[in-house]
Amino acid sequence: MKTETKAVDIDRDKGDFAYPEVHVRDAGRGLSEKTIHYISDVKEDPDWVREFRLRGLKTFLEKPLPTHWASKDLEAIDFDKIRYYLSPGTGAKRSWEEVPDDIKRTFERLGIPEQERKFLAGVEAQFDSEAVYSNIKKAVGEQGVIFVGSTEGLKNHPEIFRKWFGKVIPIGDNKFSALNSAVFSGGSFIYVPPGVKVKHPLQAYFRINAESFGQFERTLIIADEGSEVTYMEGCTAPKFETVALHSAVVELVALKGAKLQYITVQNWSSNVFNLVTKRGLAHEDAEIKWIDCNIGSRLTMKYPGVVLKGRKSRGEVLSIALANNGQHQDTGAKMIHAADETTSNIISKSISIGTGRATYRGLVHVPKHLKHCKNNTECDALLINATSRTDTYPAITVRGTGNSVQHEASVSQVSAEQIFYMQQRGLTEAQAMSLSVNGFVNDLVRQFPMEYSVELKRLIELEMEGSVG
Amino acid sequence: MSAIAHDETVNSKGILSGLLELRDLPDWFREQQHAAWEKFESIPRPTRKDQPWRFSNVDLLDLAPFKLSGTVSDQARAAILEQSNGLDEVAARLVFAGDQLLERDVVSEQLSKRGVIFQPLERAMVEHADLFRKYFMSTEVSLGSAKFAALHQALVSTGTFLFVPRGVEIDQPIEIFHWLAGENATVFPHLLLVTDELAKVTVIEHFRSLDRNQRGFACGVNDLLAGPGAKVTYVCAQNWGDNVVALQMNTTAVDHDASAMSLNLNLGSRYSRFESLSRLVGEGARSDLLAVAVATNDQEFDARTLQDHISPHTASDLLYKNALDDRARCTFGGLIRVEPHAHFTDAYQKVRNLLLSDDSEANSMPGLEILADNVRCTHGATSGQINEEEMFYLRSRGIPVPVAQRLIVTGFLNEVVQRLDQAAIADYLNQLIDRKFAHSR
Numbered sequence: 001m002k003t004e005t006k007a008v009d010i011d012r013d014k015g016d017f018a019y020p021e022v023h024v025r026d027a028g029r030g031l032s033e034k035t036i037h038y039i040s041d042v043k044e045d046p047d048w049v050r051e052f053r054l055r056g057l058k059t060f061l062e063k064p065l066p067t068h069w070a071s072k073d074l075e076a077i078d079f080d081k082i083r084y085y086l087s088p089g090t091g092a093k094r095s096w097e098e099v100p101d102d103i104k105r106t107f108e109r110l111g112i113p114e115q116e117r118k119f120l121a122g123v124e125a126q127f128d129s130e131a132v133y134s135n136i137k138k139a140v141g142e143q144g145v146i147f148v149g150s151t152e153g154l155k156n157h158p159e160i161f162r163k164w165f166g167k168v169i170p171i172g173d174n175k176f177s178a179l180n181s182a183v184f185s186g187g188s189f190i191y192v193p194p195g196v197k198v199k200h201p202l203q204a205y206f207r208i209n210a211e212s213f214g215q216f217e218r219t220l221i222i223a224d225e226g227s228e229v230t231y232m233e234g235c236t237a238p239k240f241e242t243v244a245l246h247s248a249v250v251e252l253v254a255l256k257g258a259k260l261q262y263i264t265v266q267n268w269s270s271n272v273f274n275l276v277t278k279r280g281l282a283h284e285d286a287e288i289k290w291i292d293c294n295i296g297s298r299l300t301m302k303y304p305g306v307v308l309k310g311r312k313s314r315g316e317v318l319s320i321a322l323a324n325n326g327q328h329q330d331t332g333a334k335m336i337h338a339a340d341e342t343t344s345n346i347i348s349k350s351i352s353i354g355t356g357r358a359t360y361r362g363l364v365h366v367p368k369h370l371k372h373c374k375n376n377t378e379c380d381a382l383l384i385n386a387t388s389r390t391d392t393y394p395a396i397t398v399r400g401t402g403n404s405v406q407h408e409a410s411v412s413q414v415s416a417e418q419i420f421y422m423q424q425r426g427l428t429e430a431q432a433m434s435l436s437v438n439g440f441v442n443d444l445v446r447q448f449p450m451e452y453s454v455e456l457k458r459l460i461e462l463e464m465e466g467s468v469g
Numbered sequence: 470m471s472a473i474a475h476d477e478t479v480n481s482k483g484i485l486s487g488l489l490e491l492r493d494l495p496d497w498f499r500e501q502q503h504a505a506w507e508k509f510e511s512i513p514r515p516t517r518k519d520q521p522w523r524f525s526n527v528d529l530l531d532l533a534p535f536k537l538s539g540t541v542s543d544q545a546r547a548a549i550l551e552q553s554n555g556l557d558e559v560a561a562r563l564v565f566a567g568d569q570l571l572e573r574d575v576v577s578e579q580l581s582k583r584g585v586i587f588q589p590l591e592r593a594m595v596e597h598a599d600l601f602r603k604y605f606m607s608t609e610v611s612l613g614s615a616k617f618a619a620l621h622q623a624l625v626s627t628g629t630f631l632f633v634p635r636g637v638e639i640d641q642p643i644e645i646f647h648w649l650a651g652e653n654a655t656v657f658p659h660l661l662l663v664t665d666e667l668a669k670v671t672v673i674e675h676f677r678s679l680d681r682n683q684r685g686f687a688c689g690v691n692d693l694l695a696g697p698g699a700k701v702t703y704v705c706a707q708n709w710g711d712n713v714v715a716l717q718m719n720t721t722a723v724d725h726d727a728s729a730m731s732l733n734l735n736l737g738s739r740y741s742r743f744e745s746l747s748r749l750v751g752e753g754a755r756s757d758l759l760a761v762a763v764a765t766n767d768q769e770f771d772a773r774t775l776q777d778h779i780s781p782h783t784a785s786d787l788l789y790k791n792a793l794d795d796r797a798r799c800t801f802g803g804l805i806r807v808e809p810h811a812h813f814t815d816a817y818q819k820v821r822n823l824l825l826s827d828d829s830e831a832n833s834m835p836g837l838e839i840l841a842d843n844v845r846c847t848h849g850a851t852s853g854q855i856n857e858e859e860m861f862y863l864r865s866r867g868i869p870v871p872v873a874q875r876l877i878v879t880g881f882l883n884e885v886v887q888r889l890d891q892a893a894i895a896d897y898l899n900q901l902i903d904r905k906f907a908h909s910r
Contacts, residue, residue, distance in 0.1 A: 069520050366852075369827055383842040386812070392837040395523070398852035400827040405853070411839050411846040 027085035029212070033057065036182060039085050043151055043185065048162070056171050056181025063175040071328055073299050077273055082214040082245055084183045086128040126186040126206045128213055140198060145229075146191040147202055150218045153189025160191050164222055168251035168281045168307070176301075177277040180216045180249040187217030187248065192227040192258075201230040201263070201449065206246075208272065214245040221251070223258035223286075230261040230449075243298070244272045252280035254288050256310065261289045263449065265456070267296035270326060274300040279334070282342075284310030291448055292319045294329045295459055303361055305334030308342035308373075315344040318448075320441055320456070323356030323388075324463055332361035332393075337373045337403075346377040349441050352388035353463065362394035364405060371402040379409035382440050384433070384464075414440075434464040484535050484624065484655055484686070492626050497602070498594055505622035512616035521613025524800040524832040525771050529714050529740045535686040537624070538567025538654045545650050545679060546571060553646045555675055555706075556897055560641035561587050566648040566679075567656050568626045576639075584634035587643065590659060593630035601630060604663055604694060608720040612744040612773045617716045621657050621690045628659025631672065633699075638669035642704075642894065649678045649685040649713060658689035658717075664699040664727075671702040673894060678710030678737070687715040687738075695727035697751065702730045704894055706901060709737040711766070718744045725751025725780070732889055734898050735762040735770050736905050742771040749776070749783035749811075758787040761885045761898070763878075763905050764797030764829070774803040776818065778811040781841075787818040790885050792878045793829035804836040805848065811841045818848035823855065823881055825874070875906050 027038045036057055040050040065074050126149075136147045146157060154161045171181040188204050208215050223229050246268060254260045260280065268274055274297040280288035290304035306315030317333035335344035350358035360379045381390035392409045414436045422432035438445075438457050445453040482489075488506055514530065515522040541549065550572055553564045562574040576587045586597060594601045610618035629645050647658040664670060678685060687709060695701040701721075709715050715738045723729045733743050747756040762770045776785040791799040805816040822831035833850040855877050863873035879902060886895045886902075 068518070368830075381837075381839070383839065383844070386842050387809075388842060390837070390839045392835075392848070394833070394835060394850070396833040396850055396852065397524070397830065398822065398824065399830040401824050401829075401854040402827075403824075403852070403854075405851065407833070407835065407848075407850040409835070409837060409848050411837060411844060413842050413844070 025085065025087040027083065029083050030080045031057070031082070031084055031183070035084050039183060039185065042085070042087070046154075049154065052166065052171070053182050056178050059172045059178035060175060060182055063172075063178060065175060070301060071299055071330060073328065074273070077243060077245060081212055081242070083210065083212055084214050084216070085185055086210050086213060126204065126215075126217060128208060128210055128215065136202075143196045143198075144193040145196060145198060146189065148189050150187040150189045150220065151185070153220065157189070157191065160222060161189060161220065164251065164253050165220055166251075168253065168279050169249050169277050173277060176247045176275040177249050180218060180247050180277070183214070184216045184218035184249065186215075187219040188221070188231070189219070190221040190229065190231065192223045192229045194225040195227060197228040198230070201232045203232045205234050208244050208246065208268075212242045212244060214247065217248045219248065219250040221260060221262070222253045223255060223260045225255045226257040228259040230263065232263040232449075234265050234267070242271070246272055246274045246276070248276045250276070250278040252288055254280060254282045254286035256283050257285045258283070259287045261291065263291040265293045265295070266300065269296060270298050272297045274302065276300075276302040278302065278304040280306045280315070282306055282308050282310060282313035282315055285312050286310060287314040287316070289316040290318070290333070292317065292331065293456060294319075294321045294331055295463070297327065299328045299330065301330045303332040303334050303363070305336065305363070306344065307336045307338060308344065309338050311339045312341045313339065314342070317346045317348070318444055319348040320444060321348070321350040321358050322460065322463055323350065323352045323358040325354035325356060328357045328359065330359040330361065332359075334363040335365070335375055336363075337366045337370055337375070340370055341372045342370075343374045345375070347444055348379045349382070349444055350380075350390060351382045351384065351437055351440070351460075352390050353384045355387045357389040357391070359391040360393065360409070362396075362407070364394070364396045364407070366398045366403045366405060368399045370400065373403040375405045377407040380440070381409070381411045382437065383411065383413045384437075430464065434461045437464055482537050483533065484537055484620075485532055488623060489537060492591060494591060494626065495594055495598070501606075502623050505619045509616055509619035509623055512619065514616070515613060519613065521773060521802065523802065523834070525742070526740060526769055526798070529769075532686060534653050534684065535655045536653050538569070538651065538656065540569060541566045541650050549648050549650065549679055552677075555644050555646070556642060556673065556893055558641050558893070559644040560639050562644045563589065563629055564646040564648070565627065565656070565658070566650050567654055570627055580637070580639060583637050584632075585637060585639065586630065586632040588630050590628040590630055590661070591626065597630070597632070600632060600663065601661070604661055604692060606690065606692070608692060608722070608746070608748075610690075610718050610720070610744070612718070612746055612775055614716055614718050614742070614744055617688050618690055618718050621659070621688045621718075625657040625659050625690070628657070629661070631660070631662045631670070633664045633668035633670045635665040636667045639671070642671040642673050645672065645674045647674065647676050647687070647689075649683070649687060649709060650680070652683050653685065654683070655686045655688070658687065660691045662693045662701065662703070663696075664694060664701055665696045667698040668696060669700040671704070671891065671894075673704040673706065676705070676707045676709050676715070676737070678713060681710040682712060683710055685710060685713040687713060687717070689717045691717065691719040693719070693721040693729060693731075695721070695723045695729045697724045697726060699724070699727045701727070702889070702891070704731070704889070704898070705733045706898065707733065707735050707737055707741060708901065709741070711737065711739060713738045715741040717742070719746065721745070721747045721756060723747065723749050723751065723754035723756050726753040727751065728755040728757070730757040730759070730889065732759040732761070732885070732898075734901065735760065735764070736901060739767065740769045740771070742773070745772070745774045747774070747776050747785060749778045749785060750780060752780045752782045754780065754783045756785045757888065758785070759885050759888055760789040761882045761902070762791040762799060763882070763902060764791060764799055765794045765905070767796050769798045769800075771800045772802070776803075776805045776816055778805070778807045778814040778816060781810065781812045781814070783811065784815040785817070788885055788888065789820040790823070790882055791821070791831060792823045792825060792882060793831060794825040796826075796828040798830045798832070800832040801850070802834040802836070803848075804838060805846055806838045807841045807844050807846065809840045812843040814841065814844040814846065816844070816846045820850045822852040823878060824852060825854070825878070879903065879906070
């Protein structure tokens with residue numbers, strides 16, 4: 001199991017350190033129109049962005065917490081105590097040497113620069129509200145690929161940015177997309193020109209370093225006709241006493257024939273509320289694939305979706321969730337079919353350990369008069385302890401003939417016979433359990449990029465420690 | 470038998486205008502009715518945003534036009550009795566029209582000697598007050614219709630009470646008819662079935678309208694209690710008229726080593742909601758939940774189920790099949806819930822939709838909530854259309870398209886009906902299904 005490849009080091013303890021805050025820009029605690037104007041002033045937003053933010057705030061305040069279906073734990077977030085904008089007051093650096101020493105140390109501990117040197121085509125790192133480091137390999141840049149922070153994107157590339165920004169996920173999609181629309185800062189803006197195939201993944205790191213902080217990055221990726229790109233994100237935060245909030249909005253646009261793959265390994269510390277809206281818009285013949293691994297956070301609510309707008313477009317969500325003591329991974333997928341011959345596939349695997357709770361929520365929608373649409377959904381849940389919990393709540397709507405939709409879910413536990421067999425061959429119970437769990441997710445993990453699958457396996461081994469007996 | 474005080478003004482009284490004080494009912498029952506009415510008024514009308522009513526057409530639940538039912542005319546009475554034909558052989562029978570009992574065929578002397586009680590509610594609540602009070606409306610309706618269960622309790626004045634004592638097996642089914650008669654009429658069907666240890670019984674209920682075009686409202690509550698080792702089968706043949714709005718709330722409690730099986734056949738009504746809660750209370754309990762729906766025109770069938778595993782070593786198996794044509798809609802919202810400590814649960818849930826037209830719509834929400842381990846729980850939901858190869862096969866043998874389609878659909882539904890393992894009832898249900906196809910095609 002040992003390996004030389006160390007791509008995304010997401011060992012939980014590795015992220016558990018914090019540096020003293022040196023924030024030049026600080027919007028203070030709580031949220032009001034003043035906060036919005038502060039952010040807009042600092043970021044020198046154009047007027048339409050300022051208005052967009054204010055509309056976001058209004059919608060956020062109007063909408064109730066969705067506790068009629070979601071976890072009551074959301075009530076533990078005190079929106080008046082959250083700090084909505086913090087920045088060291090310096091722009092994103094192009095070279096690693098320019099990055100301030102303490103931030104550099106943070107990311108070095110997380111293994112970022114090495115990664116870049118190794119094989120990544122570009123990397124961006126966000127520290128609290130703003131990107132602190134952003135770079136893209138020369139070769140990729142020469143192909144016309146744009147990979148910058150969202151602030152820079154909206155300033156320097158308004159003609160592309162404005163066309164798609166907020167179009168896949170409208171302000172009022174849900175309470176947290178509205179919140180993000182009000183206070184967004186950071187995140188990536190990527191544009192891949194027609195026909196360009198980006199060989200190596202583009203990568204971003206998100207880190208919360210300040211206590212009671214809310215991170216609201218906004219990512220917009222546009223893959224133009226016939227292009228291909230893979231994007232990976234990782235996230236960490238130290239364990240503070242108070243809760244932190246991460247509420248991102250990610251919009252993907254795959255134009256005709258494009259292929260877009262978005263990979264997340266979420267390893268927030270166990271006091272982070274991770275409430276994220278992610279959705280892709282697939283045009284004709286395009287393909288959008290979400291690979292989503294949720295291991296950290298206190299409560300994650302995230303249902304990556306694809307709107308299949310063009311004929312023969314494809315959408316896929318592969319999801320792994322691991323809920324350990326005190327955690328609730330409320331994840332799932334949405335597939336909105338809006339054209340003929342569209343296909344979607346959802347495979348979700350969850351593991352609940354100790355008092356952990358894993359929830360799958362799904363939405364599959366095949367509206368009227370579409371032909372030859374297909375959806376396949378499989379959800380498998382594994383329960384490790386007697387106190388573990390798992391739920392499945394899919395909602396499937398199909399109208400008319402000529403489509404086929406199937407959903408299947410199962411809940412099981414590690415087979416006692418398997419464990420016995422392995423123990424008999426000299427493995428400890430914990431080792432046997434860990435192997436068995438890895439076997440459970442193996443067919444899914446195999447579809448991930450190699451570096452991620454190796455890392456994920458190791459992470460599962462770590463999480464399994466002490467869960468038996 | 471059906472001595473009802475009655476005057477003409479009653480006929481025009483809307484159901485939302487409050488309680489009636491007509492029938493001579495015990496004080497404790499009256500008090501409960503008043504409390505229920507207050508509860509009904511205090512709970513807001515469901516909206517589509519309420520999770521248990523997601524996808525439901527809640528606009529159809531406007532109860533203002535509906536009136537409390539009065540006495541049926543002699544002519545209607547004769548017509549109803551003539552048309553109250555169900556199974557050929559039954560152990561006993563009750564026929565209701567609105568809140569009026571029209572006919573009663575009692576159980577055999579032998580059965581009543583052994584202690585079987587088969588009575589209308591208003592008699593049972595007096596003659597068997599202790600037994601009745603212990604179980605009447607004793608389970609909270611939790612699948613969304615608490616408001617309508619309260620309305621039912623406030624306005625119910627008759628219904629069926631059936632008690633099967635220890636070790637008594639009733640071989641023939643017991644049959645109950647509920648009829649809607651008159652424009653904007655209402656009916657509140659009630660069945661309370663209590664079985665003691667090792668008892669065995671099958672009950673079939675028929676829901677029908679005298680005039681298929683008349684508007685009406687049905688709001689029924691059904692409580693089945695399967696005692697230790699008992700075997701209870703319940704079949705509901707819902708065939709209300711085309712303009713009826715119907716709500717039915719079923720609760721089944723299954724004690725240790727007992728088994729309960731229910732089958733709901735949905736053919737009639739404009740909108741029909743069926744809530745089935747099956748509680749597996751004792752170890753070794755088993756519950757089978759079956760349903761078949763043939764939805765045509767603008768019909769909407771709304772099924773909500775909960776398989777609640779409370780004790781370890783329990784099993785449940787749900788199979789719902791819908792055939793949808795025209796602009797019909799079916800919604801299935803089901804949940805398997807395994808409570809903490811209910812280890813070694815074996816639960817299964819499957820819903821299959823067969824879409825026969827471009828305007829039909831199927832919504833499926835199969836859910837799982839598992840709070841124990843050592844369980845085996847699976848669910849599946851599929852939506853599709855008639856297999857073209859099967860169609861081709863039948864056509865190549867000279868069978869015309871409509872007939873081939875009918876054969877395939879009835880074959881698809883028959884799998885559920887056969888699970889009953891009671892040939893006479895299965896035949897009868899298949900006849901009803903065939904008749905619906907004959908009418909709609």
